[in-house]
Amino acid sequence: MNFMIEIEQEEDGRLIAEVIDFPGVLAYGQTREEAVARVQALALRILADKLEHREVTPELVSVVAALQ
Template sequence: MNLTIEIEQEEDGRFIAEVIDFPGVLAYGQTREEAFVRVQALALRVLADKLEHGEVTHSSS
């Protein structure tokens, strides 16, 4: 699974990263890398929750 992550710098200097595929999944960091790592971890938690609740379907290729 590939996730699209967008990172922008806020006016206060912090970075915000957002996973486009999961609305509302975003994280702040003091650096681009920190924001990136935090949003990846959050996306994995959201994905795990969706899997546990049967919300994710898969297709066989």
């Protein structure tokens, strides 16, 4: 599984990264790298929870950034 991350810059200068396939999974950062790292960590926590509750099959999972 691969999940795409969209990154946008807010008016205040912060960057927001969002995992498109997981509604509500977003994170802010002062830099692109910080926002991506935070949203990847959050997405992986959610995937781990879904695996524990057998909501997804245990496959090799990765979260990748797609620049837009």
